[in-house]
Amino acid sequence: MVNLSINGMLVKVPEGTTILAAAKQQNFRIPTLCNHDDLCVAGNCRVCVVEQLGAKSLLAACATPVSEGMQILTNSLKVRAARKHVIELLLSEHNADCTKCYKNGKCELQNLSNEFCVGDHLLLDLIDLKNYTIDRFSPSIQKDDSKCIRCQRCVRTCEQLQGVNALTVAYKGDKQKISTFEGLSMSEVICTNCGQCINRCPTGALVERTYLDEVWDSILDPEKHVVVQTAPAVRIGLGEELGLQPGERVTGKMVAALKRLGFDSVLDTDFSADLTIMEEGTELLTRLKKALVDKDPDVALPMTTSCSPGWVKFIEHTFPEYLPNVSTCKSPQQMFGALAKTYYAQVRKLDPKNVVSVSIMPCTAKKYEANRPEMRSSGFKDVDYVLTTRELARMIKQAGVDFNKLKEDKYDSIMGESTGAAVIFGATGGVMEAALRTAYEIVTGREVPFENLNITPVRGMEGIRFASVKIEDCKKEWNFLNGVELKCAVAHGLVNARELMNGVKSGEIQVHFIEVMACPGGCLGGGGQPIPTNEEIRRKRTEAIYAEDMSMEIRKSHENPEIIAIYKEFLGEPLGHKSHELLHTHYTTRVRY
């Protein structure tokens, strides 16, 4: 333990603790900008400088470990002068068009500037807006360098959490900037559109491409029938954006709000998540049969999930040789979109060309996914607009809906019925768990041998997790699986996905089924979820997801009555002709470098 004093108060903390953390223990908040709980220390913004009595220079509280006998002042004259200067300097090279900025009211620089009353404007304005254009080429991410404060959080996110390195530091001195490869647009470089950079950008430099106006235009167009689907993770995240604490479940309120916004039908991505389980589970069993019974040497195993569009683009870029291993199932969003303009339109007797399909996603990569050319199997663009959880909150505010006072409402039908298995798609390991709940039961006729159907080994926050289920006493038609130990692996965060795939490639990791979610924590930590994010917040959202699962009457995808109905009335059988046409897709090899 190390003894030190902070503003005269004696503190005892473990060796290696930063001054920032030690001060927090004494309830002194030291302002930070470049620091982020999920990332390595940078120590480059210098907002957190503190004074050590007797030292010539100030210390960066985020980057300096405590030492014995240290006397730290967090609010001395020197500290105040330096901190104010640093904020003024950042503002002097920042496009401070705050009132017009997408992040107005949610900008960490704005908050600091407000806190330190930086109004006297002593320094010169350095920014020349003529030199900047906003990169709006990506359907997911908008990059505006004029708002960038070079904290490098995005660079560290892309490198340390995702291993993608779409963003990097380029040039030096006054020309230094955060750039893509050769300054190409975000749509041209190797970027998975995961939006984790957006989640960690303190200013408006990186934000989602927004489609609010387009959605409002559709809603307010009397010719259009606008259906909306909501992803599992939205219902446990949305509250945060509307003043509630992380981990509050707002499913019923969200449905009520969506109805008040004027959507013609409020439906659930959970429905198509259950459908995904039916298709993907069958696909897995089919592949296993080909491998074990037909001894087909070409069957691609392990099979990986395909729900996460960030993961799909990542594997297209980095492991194209494993594309045959990726499940051909579309993601739940795209299955839903294809059905909205076929099955749904048919049942509701609508002309599909008048159906506008909107999805609310915890994700920015979904915006890209909806724009993929292969996602038009209904004959139209299957999903017209994708909004993030944050954008939905903004719509609710714009419409003047008093969210917290709303009474809970229920999803519309058809395609509004959900199960606990579908809800857990929002957490890392959830797709795996849902698939096992169904596949095991199809094969053996019994429920998975876990208490309350909770397959805890696949849950958790560890980057890569393994689990296995021994299959015994199979139904006759699945006899070939008798005695097979079904091995699964789960990864979240692309840096972990890469490690897992490298293990598969080298043969060190031998499994049958792999779930990958591009974002830390799974969709609940997605690039479209409320800001800020950290492990604590993601843990609370995870708890909410599993609580939601437990609260559902039906907790297995194959028991969803609407799923049973759609196979009976429309699709026929999993992997059938119609399924292939509407629910499955193919992938593209993309450049690696």
Place this chain on the structure above:
Amino acid sequence: MKEKHVKRVDLIFEKTGCREIMEKIMKMKPDDICQAVLDSDLKGRGGAGFPTGLKWRFTFQEKEPVKYIVCNADEGEPGTFKDREILDQVPGKVFCGMAIAARAVGAKTGYVYLRGEYKFLIPKLNAQLEEFNTLMDEFNLNFRIKIRLGSGAYICGEESALFESIEGKRGEPRNKPPYPTTAGLFGKPTSINNVETLVYAVMIIKYGAAHFKELGTKDSRGSKVFSVSGDTPKAGIYELELGMSVNEFVEEFGDGDTKAVQVGGASGFCVPRKKFGETIIGFEGVPTGGSMKLFNSTRSMYNVLHNYLDFFTEESCGQCTPCRVGCQQLLKGVEAVKRGDKNSKYLDELVKLAKTMKRASKCGLGQSVGNAFGSIVENFKEEIIY
């Protein structure tokens, strides 16, 4: 004022074979070598002046099996060109110094990080290295030296940015602590020394600490190689005893019309004529990595300052706010004052800003921009304003 001429010394360029040094070294324990250098009071010749023996001892005391010796030959300070001459004239002594350091700290690998513009030295260095390797084999030592070339960034002379560069990363300074002696190159304990420092270590082993200490003052022992440039009839490289005043220096090298001397390059201090007598060149006064630039009355100190600020604005790595934006503010600020867009009081604001840069910047670059700025603005205010 008492008359005293600067005293020339000839240690650095004195021909000395590595073999005789190695023979001595092999009889010494690592800690004895550290002690010998410590006894000499040798301080780092790159400019910062950290006691070399102490640096070696700290590195020696680390338990880590892999350690490194790095020779900082990224001589980039404006007005400094002495390492180039040392590497050109006595490269063997530089390698020999590295071998001493390696034995003192327990390193098996050394790196020379050579300024990109000194690429022409490489054939010569490689030839010397072959000879050096043969000598190492003779003594059954498996110490090997690798040469790495910089790419033109001034910041890579900063020790931790230099490590990043060798590691193949963007040359940006690291947070300290940890210091290089604990976690330097590739995260291993590393002693990084200037070219000149390593050569002095050779001479200390050769002649003993006492001989070295005969020269100089209490705070600045020994001699130092100076790069003299600017308005002088005798521009060039001189090894001089430490402890002289700027006045003595100007008597020797000035053109009779010297109004200011910039000691220590862009990151050093500007000494005006009225302070020549009282200012000692050394760690007790104004330290220098070797750069001595003389300005006579035909020079505009505004231009001099502008030039330095322009340099720093471009050469800041850009990662930390005080340095990246502060440099630009100082540069644009003096321009605005010169143009009359800002009144002269704005200079006081800029001086305060320079103080923040000194206190809050991440590395030595940002911390030293205020040296030249403060000393030029303080002493030549009229030239900046009018």
